[in-house]
Amino acid sequence: MSLPVDSVSIAGAGPTGALLAIPLQRSGAHVTLFESRPDPRGGAGESGRSINLALADRGIHALKLAGVFDEIRGALVPMRGRMVHGQDGSASLQPYGLRPREVIYSISRHRLNEVLLRVALRQPRVAVRFEHRLEDADVEARVAKVRDLRHGLDVSVPMRPLLAADGAGSVMRRRMAALGLIEARESDLEHGYKELSIPADRHGGYRMAREALHIWPRGGYMLIALPNDDGSFTATLFLPRHGPLSFASLTSPASIEQFLSADFPDARALMPDCVAEFQRNPTGFLGTVHAAGWHASGTAALVGDAAHAIVPFHGQGLNCCFEDCLEFDACAARHSSWQDVFEEFYAIRKPDTEAIAAISLENYLEMRERVADPKFQLQQALALELERRFPARFIPRYSMVMFHHEIPYRTALERGIIQARLLEQLTAGAAALEDIDYGLAGREIESRLAPIVISPG
Numbered sequence: 001m002s003l004p005v006d007s008v009s010i011a012g013a014g015p016t017g018a019l020l021a022i023p024l025q026r027s028g029a030h031v032t033l034f035e036s037r038p039d040p041r042g043g044a045g046e047s048g049r050s051i052n053l054a055l056a057d058r059g060i061h062a063l064k065l066a067g068v069f070d071e072i073r074g075a076l077v078p079m080r081g082r083m084v085h086g087q088d089g090s091a092s093l094q095p096y097g098l099r100p101r102e103v104i105y106s107i108s109r110h111r112l113n114e115v116l117l118r119v120a121l122r123q124p125r126v127a128v129r130f131e132h133r134l135e136d137a138d139v140e141a142r143v144a145k146v147r148d149l150r151h152g153l154d155v156s157v158p159m160r161p162l163l164a165a166d167g168a169g170s171v172m173r174r175r176m177a178a179l180g181l182i183e184a185r186e187s188d189l190e191h192g193y194k195e196l197s198i199p200a201d202r203h204g205g206y207r208m209a210r211e212a213l214h215i216w217p218r219g220g221y222m223l224i225a226l227p228n229d230d231g232s233f234t235a236t237l238f239l240p241r242h243g244p245l246s247f248a249s250l251t252s253p254a255s256i257e258q259f260l261s262a263d264f265p266d267a268r269a270l271m272p273d274c275v276a277e278f279q280r281n282p283t284g285f286l287g288t289v290h291a292a293g294w295h296a297s298g299t300a301a302l303v304g305d306a307a308h309a310i311v312p313f314h315g316q317g318l319n320c321c322f323e324d325c326l327e328f329d330a331c332a333a334r335h336s337s338w339q340d341v342f343e344e345f346y347a348i349r350k351p352d353t354e355a356i357a358a359i360s361l362e363n364y365l366e367m368r369e370r371v372a373d374p375k376f377q378l379q380q381a382l383a384l385e386l387e388r389r390f391p392a393r394f395i396p397r398y399s400m401v402m403f404h405h406e407i408p409y410r411t412a413l414e415r416g417i418i419q420a421r422l423l424e425q426l427t428a429g430a431a432a433l434e435d436i437d438y439g440l441a442g443r444e445i446e447s448r449l450a451p452i453v454i455s456p457g
């Protein structure tokens, strides 16, 4: 089966749009990406946005299938666990997985996007129009209005079809919702984020353990830091946007200094410019996009964050978007009309993206509060121990999400609920792993969790 098209337009050449272009053109389509920003290749990248990301198995799997992974492999910094920093300056590493390969990777957002664009533009049938912003779309007439920002001109772009990979604030999604073609809701988190930096030491070395995702959990808020490959870390402070202790209340240099020094004294000592950065860098919004129906008339479809942006607390937004690209391509290979492609893509991805949205929201509480709780730490250690003893049936939810692309998000959510109850039951009254009744654990796991098929290795 093949699609009766020779040209596909994609709005947005971020990670989703750029990756999606690669398999689509391989199947014979001519793909034109319209990107509102200037060409990022060769530039320094945008400051003030999250400049590194956690890449995990789902994202890596998609990059490998697209033939891109080898080009970014060298820029990845492995993170083997969470380094949890207490208020008293203590630090302890909680490993992410059981096996050496079960790590996640920090990657520069800018570098990743640049590589994706380079690879996309090497393909014979891909073109990118930078500084071209999608402004409107007439779905019935199958024409989109794109603004050429460099020349101040409007350009009419045929939608045969138009795939909207224009991110969480998608113009296309809002337009389709305004026309009643889909339903869409954006639910903002009351917390925002701000980036700060921990520079390398004067020899270019790391000033904290390199291969970890650092977390300073403080209950109502938290600071995290991911390593870059140049000895620095990018730190991100998550804090309420409004209220007594919030981005809105911390306005003077003295109040910012006081807050950071009191709550994160060890991190503060590593961030010489944090007060200026706090004032200079924008406060980012976080939220979840819930859209019912991602497509209209076989003419337009949403993909990536445009369809299902999520909060970043499981480090899965981008990984999920890359999984979209694989799934979209697989659907395109199975059908001969775009309407059918879009319908199947939606049917497959909607339950999974809803599942990861829920998991990601839950993980905020886990990161900012529960990681410091001894009971939670025991349950985490037990989850890994149960995986060691019963690998065919028990895989910690974190591992299902981060290390097993073959396990759909919805399965991770469903099994995770059963497993959480079991961990609660087994740790009631236990202070250490030696106190656990593993006979009972085995019987309960056998009766409650069906064997799960995972790929070897």
Ligand SMILES: Cc1cc2nc3c(=O)[nH]c(=O)nc-3n(C[C@H](O)[C@H](O)[C@H](O)COP(=O)(O)OP(=O)(O)OC[C@H]3O[C@@H](n4cnc5c(N)ncnc54)[C@H](O)[C@@H]3O)c2cc1C
Pocket (backbone or CB within 6 Å): 011, 012, 013, 014, 015, 016, 017, 034, 035, 036, 037, 050, 052, 053, 054, 055, 132, 133, 134, 135, 165, 166, 167, 168, 170, 171, 193, 236, 284, 303, 304, 305, 306, 312, 314, 315, 316, 317, 318, 319, 320, 321
């Ligand atoms: C603080 C933070 C931390 C995160 N950390 C992680 C992480 O560790 N791991 C992870 O997997 N995910 C993470 N994410 C999520 C990840 O950033 C997103 O899921 C991912 O960037 C989505 O890719 P996208 O291409 O769909 O959208 P975007 O990255 O938003 O790209 C959209 C592109 O479209 C362009 N565009 C927008 N509007 C228009 C228009 N009208 N016309 C033309 N072009 C347009 C934009 O310029 C951009 O290039 C994080 C997000 C945040 C906010």
